[in-house]
Amino acid sequence: MSDAKLRCQWTGMAPRALRELVDRFGSHEQVVEAIVRGRTRHSAETRAAVRVPAEVRREELTRAGVRWIPDTDPEFPRRLTDRPDRPPGLFLVGELATGSTFAVVGTRTTSAYGRRLAEAYGAAIAGEGWSTVSGLARGVDGAAHRGTVRAGGHGCAVLGSGVNVLYPAEHRALGNQLVKTGGAIVSEYPLGAEPRPWRFPPRNRIISGMADAVIVVEADVKGGALITASLALDQGVPVFATPGDVTRRTSRGCNLLVRDGAFPALDPEELIEDLRLLVGAPAKRGATAVYEGVHRWLVEALVHAHPGTIDNLVAESGRPIGEVVAAVGELVVAGVLRVDGDIYGTNPNSGAGK
Template sequence: MSVFTKQDLQPLDLVLWLLPGLGQRRLNKLTAHWGQDPKTLLEAARHLPGLTAKTRDLIEIALHDPWRLPFADRLEAHLEWQTQPGHWLLPLRSLPLLLQELPDPPWLLCLKGTPELLEGPNLAVVGSRRLSPEGRHLAFQWSHWLSWQGMNLVSGLARGVDGQAHQGALQAVTEGATGQTLAVLAHGMDYLYPREHEGLAAQICERGGALMTEYPLGSPPLAGQFPKRNRIITGLSLGTLVVEATLKSGSLVSARLAMEQGREVMAIPGSVRRQQSAGCHQLIRQGAALVTSPEEVLQELSQPLRACLESSTAEKSEANLPERLQSIYCLITDIPISLDQLLEDSGLEAAKCMQLLQELELEGCVEQLPGGWCRST
């Protein structure tokens, strides 16, 4: 579990982020070989091939006194931005392992809101900007239901599926759900695209969610940055749900990234006559899980969810319960689990499992949900 503190940021983190001529690709190669200490990386960068003389001179200045750099005013602007409540500059070493282990992780994230949400459990919800009425309904309702099950919904604040996913989660939060929503932006925090989602972005932060971006202040929303940020949406998440997508939809790029990252990929089927379903059908042919209900989404995520929640189940094993109840209670988290999955995990017969669940319910430790699901209280 990451511990987020603003004191973890060093000025040299910002130098590496803003240094002209270095770039994300070279920075990734440096971190893969030398680790994440910014001074060590700057010293190693001296010897990189292909750098201009100007960039090498800037590296030398940064190693001696970063405040003498010609872009020192940008360092100050970012440090000033972080002094505001709810504003965070999170270097790579502060980010969850899911992001650190990506082949091309973000060196630094600007985050506005609640950084603890990065720990998850997170689900990416993506799809077309031009939604059918059914797609609009599904994106909103499934996100609403999943938020009630404790999942954080991650998307890109775009029109279409993204906006509906954020709004569905926010509605659930307003009603008392614990799952939140996170938006990954493709520009600096001093921009907001699309403009009609300014109110939505404000609500996300006001209600306990988070906005984040790998781009510095002053970075406008350029077309090439949108597909690049998708790796963060999928990398931050245990799985990716594609609601609707044409064959040319950018959400297919997100699905491919999720597969390459080893994440679960799920797609909702639709009418063969509708272009918005063609991309989902292609993903299903390529191996994505076909899901027809939000309950099936949780079933597909059962394995990664268990891994994500190992620490919480370890803590629960110390609860003051008889040993016969501990054996099954340690398998139940605040993320709903189906009775079938519980039977498989516990190895118990159905009658015995139901008896123990009823005892746990009487102890106030578990609540049983409609449809044969349960979760810890």
């Protein structure tokens, strides 16, 4: 079964189109059969690609040091499996992270401010033993990967080309470095697939699907980073955004995200505290030790109802009112939340008030 899946994926056809074919013909095997027999309207190129037996493909992968994991594999990112447009499998060099993973994304035409922060975030995330996932692109992506590599942490790059086609060229060394330090390079496109503009937007769903939270460092109102952020919200993944100058073009997207309720990502230490809270890790700072044990459900509810009343949080989280009230109380005392009237929101001065 997974053989047919691999053969289908190697044609490079869109997951949605493949899904429709599976619905029509019944299974991946029958889809392969149908394409080979010319019962579908596919190009000769596609027909040729799908004819190649799975064993040959697997040999090719082994030679290149690449693994292929189908969407039924336990290693396959959990959040992606719920999406109808998930790829049938992922091509993978190196090892995926087993612990918490955070996406650091942003524009390619970044300012020094964005690059510095992205690198610092990457390093700080690595310092906690967590993994950073990004897209190996110029700008924020590259800076985040660099931070990971410098701190010797686990990083993962999701590409819009085959895993053996590292793009852009100046990040080829960086990509290899990621694998060398225990990280991974991932793609849904077959070996040798060239970087094409239409291949980049879809890979964002894989980035957000692998992450426990998405951190947008610098972004204009249009661009991959905001696509990733909105995909994240669809998937129930919390979004952080670094506020920036109101007049700077590359901060507009982030500022809008903050306005719409994203968590503000401040300096790396603050970010780490918030992420600790998110994954339910014990807080490091003594003063905030009280939010030990308060779990990510509240933070997730806050993502949707932010800022919101306790009634909103009850509705979002589905938790009993007593539990919500108690959790909110702890976070207010800890300075993570603040209250205005009956509206609770994250405290932008979080930690500064200790």
